[in-house]
Amino acid sequence: MDFNVKKFASDAGIFFTRAIQFTGEKFGQVEKTELDAHFENLLSRADSTKNWTEKIFRQTEVLLQPNPSSRIEEFLYEKLDRTVPSRPNNEELLGHYMQDAAKDFGPGTPYGSTLIKVGDCERRLGSVQREFLQTSAISFLTPLRNFLEGDWRTISKERRLLENRRLDLDSCKARLKKAKLAESKAALWSEEVDKAEHELRVAQTEFDRQAEVTRLLLEGISSTHVNHLRCLHEFVEAQTAYYKQCHLHMQDLQKELDRFPNAFAGNPGHSMASGGSSPMDPASAVETDTLKIEEVQAPATGTRKAKVLYDYDAADTSELSLLADELITVYTVPGMDSDWLVGERGNQKGKVPVTYLELLS
Template identity: 75%
Template sequence: MDFSVKKLASGAGLFLTRAVQFTEEKLGQAEKTELDAQFENLISRADCTKHWTEKIYRQTEVLLQPNPSARIEEFLFEKLDWKVPSRVTNAELLGQYMQDAAKEFDLGMPYGNTLEKVGECEKRLGEAEKEFLQTSAISFLTPLRNFLEGDWRTISVSLEYHIYSNTAPDFQETRPRNYVLSASASALWTEEVEKAEHELRIAQTEFDRQAEVTRLLLEGISSTHVNHLRCLHEFVEAQAAYYKQCHLHMQELQKELGRLPNAFALNSTNAIATPSMVTEGSSSPVETDTLKIEEVQAPATGTRKARVLYDYDAADSSELSLLADELITVYTVPGMDSDWLIGEKGNHKGKVPVTYLELLS
């Protein structure tokens, strides 16, 4: 019985080719395509890259969009080449609900005022999250997908067609031994053999060329790793910027809540933002009422220039208001909270938060 695995698997697609080749080799219907150790190592490295890139890509998708239905909808929109609708983040929706509730509860009351402030902050957090999602999708998720759908598909097709499909040609003369042909039949047979050998050489040359192309594609995996490394750095930077922005928004919210009437003690900035609580009875040269900011003198050495990252409104007369991108002089004094510095610009001085500054050398 002429049992052909290829006939059974015809039309099943490239993903079955390796299984077909392996089965035929086991059944003795095909000779194994021998590959050198370096080539095998390149294939193994490429398979490993594809495997882990798929896992990282899928989990990054879940991180950026936890809702499976939303992911499917966005996928369909992209495949249909439609514009993906802009989504309201959960933080934005929560902030809107809080602000709507504040209007119902009366903005003149403490609860209503607090709801309004917190709702506004939640909406800012939602906007920051939306910016982070967009940046991460462009700088990290898209390059991974481009590799899987582009470079890896090219490598895979080259492997399937030119290595695993066993296209390495072979030819054996099938004339029985001790069989004497007539002169005309012998000449015809010789002509057919020469023609077959010529086709064999052409096929072998094509196979060698395609094998070399596949080798070059596999060696390009190193460049893929370099590109993904750059994308990974950009992803980390996007996360760091996002969490830093969220931290600043929460600090501002804590300050605003601390200024509201009937504010709870835990809402003060120092209760949460300060890494170490000041022990009862201890005093700081800057925090005490007896020492005024104008009495603080800049040290002879230790002053530095700093660039302001964000606008900052002073909470009281001891602090210094800041504008983004302006340059100020900063320094510290003994016993001062590590989250704050003394800032000077022109004839004005006051406490400034470290997180709002980029210290320059």
């Protein structure tokens, strides 16, 4: 490799001159060319955009992939320009384990059949999550990364170049001032003044040109905001679709599980705990499957208010449909399954699941 001594010496001289100018400015010993207020506002806005974009990008990465080891792995594969191996996510793994357990316990048993249903739902949730992560990475993370690794690097490079041009300009101003001061004392310095004036004109031209280039890049931050705003809308839409699908899958699962026969109906201690009397006592027990809701009367004492946590669609005429956040009156009847209460809303009455309610004091 050829080594250009003259160029090395020239670069070293320029660097030394800039260092002297920069140090003098820090100590207030030399003058500094100030940028106009509009330009300073553009710089401040650009710095703010970069800082907040970086924070939003990093936290979104954590949201989409909480496992730091997996994030590092994905980063390395990306830098090596290789495809990340496809692995089941946590929901899909849980679904697989549940369904494998059901095969071992017996798919015809209440527990085994429920495991199959829940496992299938977990696998569907995992598939929905995988689609959400892919959509969010393309529509939101990638544009933010492109700005940080592309546009911002270009802006930073041009800003550093502008700062160097400013230091060169101020150094030329200082040399011209010094030459003019010496000229007033000795006529021999006129040539130095002409040389300093020429260098100042060149430095001023280069500074103005670089300032214009940097200004145009900084003004492009507004377009960056517009682009990121569009990406943010797409990210919110992806999140909305993801949570909506998850909610629908869980609602379907709950409805399926509600249709399953009660696995605890044969527990002899269950009725004793809920009704306080022997299930064989006809005077104090009412069988749930023969319970006629229209004949049930609210007790004089023991009724409570309850807030509905989730929407619920009645499976038959003996049940009461519920709407989230509404208030209803609830009470128990002797011999009734403790997983259910009788609920009243105006003239409407029916069984309601306890898990859908928040009992109020």
